[in-house]
Amino acid sequence: MRELSYAEALRECLRQTMTADERVFMIGEDIGIYGGAFGVSAGLLAEFGKERIIDTPISEAGLAGACIGAALTGMRPVGEIQFMDFVALSMEQIVLQAAKIRFMFGGKATVPMVLRMPGGSGTGAAAQHSESLENWFVHVPGLKVVMPSNAYDAKGLLRAAIYDDNPVIFVEHKLLYRTKADVPEEPYEVPLGKSKIVREGSDLTIVATSIMVQRTLQAAEQLAQENIEVEIIDPRTIKPLDSAPIIDSVKKTGRALVVHEAVKMGGFGGEVVSQIVASEAFDYLEAPVRRLAGLDTPIPYNRTLEYHAVPQVENIVDEARKLVQGGY
Amino acid sequence: MSNKESTMADLTKEELLGMYRQMHRIRAFEMAVYDGVQRGVIAGGPHLYVGEEAVAVGVCTTLRPMDYITSTHRGHGHLIAKGGQLKPMMAEILGKATGYCKGKGGSMHIADLNLGILGANGIVGGGLPTAVGAALSSKLKQGGWVVASFFGDGAANTGSFHESLNLAAAWKLPVIFVCENNTFAMFTPMEWTTAIKDLSARAAAYGMVGTTVDGNDVLAVYRAAVEARERALAGEGPTLLECKTYRFLGHYVGDPEDYRKPGEVEMHKKNDPLPRFEKVLIEAGMINKELMQQMMAETRQEAKEALEFALSSPDPDPSELTMDVRRPFKPLGDLERVSYIVEEGVG
Structure with a gap:
């Protein structure tokens, strides 16, 4: 079977999902021309244009909130937080808004959004670019938290996360982006909540x-x-x-x-x-x-x-x- | 800013009387909530909109059902002006199963996406980023809706305000940022915390149009909102519309209100938006004392019935507690092309 890296597998999922579904778009810092801090969205700007690969200013709260508003009104946004550490700037929107909206509104709204973020150390980037903060989100009712460990799961879990009707925190690992695995070409889902x-x-x-x-x-x-x-x-x-x-x-x-x-x-x-x-x-x-x-x-x-x-x-x-x- | 009233703009008599009734409806509803707190049947110290009715009604009169709003902790007025029904609103404020959110949200989280209400909000400044996202959807889907985001002078000093205004301006999104400057951020007068007088001046920093209007003049608010809406629909981007108003009651019901200057409330009550609008309507020969009394009585009756409805409604079943936390997994028709153009409804 064909091998892909973890980053390539994520990109293939994004490309396939965006091609098939106009509700899906990407939003984040430097995801366009630069292709994202770890290259996950490299080339997608040329393919999908600025309308669907949206570069934001350095506004982590604003971009998380934009995902919420778009999700509430029928889209399926995939936000990228450049380094997981920076999600600290988005916490109000994620924890006090996205996670609770469905419950607070008595089940009358869905917030189908994914926030991708690379966590983890090992790159020499020091204390503000290396954290593993996933358990912050585990403690919040209403969220789902996904952590793929290999390229195959990365592709399938991301698709499942995009099609989940809840806010999903999708934690990637910087040192895994270049690791390879057999990855089928056709789209597939790895279900959320399955060990x-x-x-x-x-x-x-x-x-x-x-x-x-x-x-x-x-x-x-x-x-x-x-x-x-x-x-x-x-x-x-x-x-x-x-x-x-x-x-x-x-x-x-x-x-x-x-x-x-x-x-x-x-x-x-x-x-x-x-x-x-x-x-x-x-x-x-x-x-x-x-x-x-x-x-x-x-x-x-x-x-x-x-x-x-x-x-x-x-x-x-x-x-x-x-x-x-x-x-x- | 002067207290000179605006002209009637392009509004018909029916529309003008509708606005007048809506302002009374908000006031009557809020006073019923106030009474409910005094009687001990409403908990949680709700934040009332009395004195600010002209802002919600002036802005929402320009909106269609497909347009969205985001609201605040002081949201009852916005929700009623956008079409919210008094009974499920009051039931929600009493935490009843018949409320808009089945009693799980309360006063600060009332929402109805079918009415374009993306929710009241317990976090000051919390709704602005959501408004940007809903406007981004409008652009991506070519949906044609605008989003009015209500917030106060307190929210104008949050980071969310800055990020949201910048994003909306950079992307020329159809948002009307409606700043209700009621002079207090919770219990602190604005002049203690903010070096400028007109918050609309901040619009220049983001490259958008900023306007300050007399927020107690419903027609002035309406006219400014019409212009903002036209800019939004023409693809010319957002507007920061500052409406200067005043909160007649405390931050919440029960607030000791020590932060007000002596005589301040009395002075502002002379500028009450309801009598001001009445004066305009009387001078135009559209309303007389009799019709006014009738509308007041009718809206009070509606509010009273809403409270009775809420009081006689059941509490949510305890089994509801763990419902609606997450939406259960539903299998999808895999791999078929999904288009938002054909999608029905919202959310």
Whole structure:
């Protein structure tokens, strides 16, 4: 099958969806001639024109609000926040408006909008261009939060997000844009709210999100050489969370580890752990349920410090080994 | 700005009397809400529009059903002027199942997309970006509608105001930014927080037309809104229309109102938009005392009936609590060409 990068897969989804559906348009900072900070919309301006690939001024609140108004009046906007960090400037519109409008209006309105935003560290861009803020949105009723970990899911999840009738926060990862996977040419949807078992194993369940799925896959190869078989689950949509496959897996393996890049304190991993220990899987646990996540510190500029601020493959290997070998 | 009344513009007698009735309807509704708070049947300290009726009626008289508005925390007047019905409005304010939002929104979130009402709003300045988006839709779909975005002098000092006016001007969107300058941002007089007197001066910074009108003169508001609307429909972009008015009641019902200067309310009550419009209509021979009394009585009766309707309506069922948070997934007719041209309705 044909390989595409994560960025190319997103672009193909956008191109196909916009070609087929006049309600879909893109809006964001430098998405036109520049093609977006990470090149996702490269070439789309020439194809669709300025009316549908809309460059905004540096107005994160304004562009999020423009998506809301357009969505309320029949469009399906796809907004791009250039770096996830900048979504802090859009929070009023997302949290106090978009997320609540349907409920506040008694179910009489829909807000079918997607806000795409690249999160994550690893590019040397320091503390204001490297954050992983997804859990801010998990805590807000009315939103959905999607985190594709590979090019195939990126294309299918984006289509599902565009056709969802709710505001969707679509969190991409900067280091994944160039990673490749087999991606079918025809349009397809990966449904929101469906976890995926990425690798089967019997000794330990690892729930990982976004780039941590890739790092966990590498860790699992190393662990397999030590006869430790890891089962990896990628929730893909962290809100709503499809926890049943996670609980089933923990019942099978008796051990669980959650890995994400965002800061551990108050992070999404706490929710996953809570759902595991509150379920029937509790009776099957043979070890404490653990989390491996970002340190409670801003992302530093220095590359060595940056590397150690978030989980790396060797950290996952160490933690998994310790869990399976009775180190806790 | 003077208190000299505008001419009748192009309005027919029927339209003028309709505007007059609408202003009374808003006043009667707000006073019924006020009474409801005093009687203890309405909670939440609603924000009343008494004294500002000429702005909503002057602007909304220029709008068609297909046009949209965004409103504010002080939104009852805008909603009534855009066609909102008193019974479901009052029921919403009482949190009843028969309200516009099934009792889930309350006074600050009343909406009806079928009437072009994109919602009142509990966040000062929160509705302006939505208005820009709805106007962007109008442009993309060639829908032909305009969007009137109501907000106050307080909102004019938010970041959303700046971003929204700039976007709408840059893209020449059909928006009428209606600034209701009632001289107070919540409990703080504008001169304490703002170095300019006329907020419409800010329009120049965005490259749009800015106008200040006497917001208690319904015909002056109407005439300025007509011009703004014509500019919007001609593709000449947005207008910042500042309407100078005054809030007769507190920020909310129960506000101690310590921030007012002595005699200030009494002075402004001499400039009440309702008697001013009455005077014009009487001088034009369109209305007499009898007809005035009749309209006042009828609108008071409507408001009273709305309150009775709300009081006799049921509370929402507890099962409603978790409904309407998100729209459930519905499968789509995949891959077929979807066109917004043939799409029905809104939303």
